[in-house]
Amino acid sequence: MPLPAPPPAATTGAGPRVPLRAAILGTGSVAHLHAAALRDLPGVELVAAADPSEQHLAAFAEAYGLPGRHTSLADLLAAEDIDVLHICTPPGGHAEQTVAAFAHGAHVVVEKPAALSLAQLDLMVDAGRAAGRGLAVVFQQRSGSAAAQVKQLLDSGTLGRPLSALCQTSWYRTADYFAVPWRGTWATEGGGTTLSHGSHQIDLLAYLLGEWRAVQATMWRLQHDVETEDLSHASLVFESGAVASVVSTVLAPRQSSLLRIDTENATIELEHLYGHGHAHWRITAADHVDAGTAGGWVLPDQEVPSGHDALFTEVYASLVAGRGMPDVVDHPTRALEIVTGMYASARDGRWISRADLADPALRGPLAGPIIEGRPEGRSAGPAA
Ligand SMILES: NC(=O)c1ccc[n+]([C@@H]2O[C@H](COP(=O)([O-])OP(=O)(O)OC[C@H]3O[C@@H](n4cnc5c(N)ncnc54)[C@H](O)[C@@H]3O)[C@@H](O)[C@H]2O)c1
Structure with missing residues (x-):
């Protein structure tokens, strides 16, 4: 389904609006590290989450008191005016989700691995550049x-x-x-x-x-x-x-x-x-x-x-100051x-x-071959 048009740029004239409005896509294990870090950070408010698993979504939204609850990214982007999307989904979706968030005018913080291939990551980087928005990959170490x-x-x-x-x-x-x-x-x-x-x-x-x-x-x-x-x-x-x-x-x-x-x-x-x-x-x-x-x-x-808290502290300090993404996510x-x-x-x-x-x-999809060392010695040719 086509994504909605981006909202007008969320600024106050002098710089970004504060607090910035953030949302989380994917509410499984790692999303909790994102939500817990954002809860304690100045300059940002976590306003919504989306996950097709209604069970994950409900538990997560309750735990963090989130008003916005959606079962797809398209619904989230249609309903919410956000500045930053945190992508905590399995890696196969990261490229498409990042490009959609940039098209909507949001910055993106995406979990590692950023994508399944360099070709996908190229698309993400290019989309961020075209939108004038920042891409941070979560390498918190x-x-x-x-x-x-x-x-x-x-x-x-x-x-x-x-x-x-x-x-x-x-x-x-x-x-x-x-x-x-x-x-x-x-x-x-x-x-x-x-x-x-x-x-x-x-x-x-x-x-x-x-x-x-x-x-x-x-x-x-x-x-x-x-x-x-x-x-x-x-x-x-x-x-x-x-x-x-x-x-x-x-x-x-x-x-x-x-x-x-x-x-x-x-x-x-x-x-x-x-x-x-x-x-x-x-x-x-x-x-x-x-x-x-x-x-x-x-x-x-x-x-x-080190950790998600420390990384996001730097990310949001830089975004709130209107400097885009900080050097630590270069x-x-x-x-x-x-x-x-x-x-x-x-x-x-x-x-x-x-x-x-x-x-x-x-730059295309990654694949082996892997040297098979298990006792049963299955053959391990290149994956298709
Ligand atoms: N930085 C770290 O230390 C760290 C630690 C763990 C995982 N990760 C990364 O985080 C990502 C997620 O891992 P996880 O362990 O949280 O996975 P998980 O399986 O626990 O959670 C993924 C969640 O995404 C949801 N989801 C799937 N497709 C979706 C879609 N299209 N839209 C919205 N939600 C969708 C699932 O329902 C699930 O709730 C992976 O890329 C993983 O490598 C990073």
């Missing part, structure tokens, strides 16, 4: 005071050139997790653990180290009864010349998320699970660094843990580019450079 300070130290050059990195997402998921219908298939989830879980750490690594140059990967299915991978290994090279070893898996009984960056002058380490505060980070100076310089490599007194396509490069590398058995991704054939 970029947020918080520690990541900001470590990024500032790396960018300033005081730590020297980054040389080697480890990026490990060792999570654990049982068969129940994959019983949700949209998980575990290329068509509906878009990828396996590399895309759905590892991309958080990969995104944080690239947030800290900057642009990437090339990647080589292998994809494995060792345990789960899914189409996609449950383990991947990759070498990721950055424009700086730094080389990272990247492991993503859902087969790790002791779960952890790990980053380690060795630079000319220091080792930076982060170990956490789904979010980090200052206690999760460690910066160790090389012996040749004088005490005065190393003494400056500290995290700020005021600690802001490069909305980078994590998907790297992961796409990994899948293409595993499929083609070669290094994939960032430049290679200009080829439209590599």
Whole structure:
């Protein structure tokens, strides 16, 4: 059904109206993190939600006292005058929903993975540009005071050139997790653990180290009864010349998320699970660094843990000030580019450079093949 025309721009003349009016599309698990964060934020009011599951919608709208309740995005956009749409639906719908929200004049905050392919993400970015609205992909591990300070130290050059990195997402998921219908298939989830879980750490690594140059990967299915991978290994090279070893898996009984960056002058380490505060980070100076310089490599007194709350605080502070999306959500396509490069590398058995991704054939839907490692040894050709 055609979407309604966008309402007039919601401004007060001098800048955006405040509070901004936000709505949430999809009221499953992650939507609760969005609603809880928005409830506590100044400058924004959560006014509506939509979900075809009336059961999810009713429970969610009751929990957050939402006046606007709709069973489709089209109904929500027709009935509500909103400034920001938070998209918390399964990834297969993100592209169409984002484009519709931009056409309606709203900014978009979309959960990871942003889309099922770079081609879809291109459409989303182009639609945002055409509408003059911002797109934020929720990679909340970029947020918080520690990541900001470590990024500032790396960018300033005081730590020297980054040389080697480890990026490990060792999570654990049982068969129940994959019983949700949209998980575990290329068509509906878009990828396996590399895309759905590892991309958080990969995104944080690239947030800290900057642009990437090339990647080589292998994809494995060792345990789960899914189409996609449950383990991947990759070498990721950055424009700086730094080389990272990247492991993503859902087969790790002791779960952890790990980053380690060795630079000319220091080792930076982060170990956490789904979010980090200052206690999760460690910066160790090389012996040749004088005490005065190393003494400056500290995290700020005021600690802001990473998370949806921290990310949305920055997003709304920037939107309310009329500055559009903040720097912390820059490069909305980078994590998907790297992961796409990994899948293409595993499929083609070669290094994939960032430049290679200009080829439209590599911007389409993602797919294996996956190396089959389960005992029953099912064949694992490329997914259709
Ligand atoms: N950033 C994070 O840490 C994080 C954590 C969990 C999930 N996620 C991401 O969030 C997204 C949703 O995951 P989830 O675990 O909340 O899924 P979920 O299955 O728990 O919830 C999805 C909800 O979307 C609804 N829905 C489906 N199609 C819809 C449509 N067309 N319009 C409106 N609603 C629709 C479903 O009814 C359901 O209520 C995924 O992309 C996932 O990868 C991110």
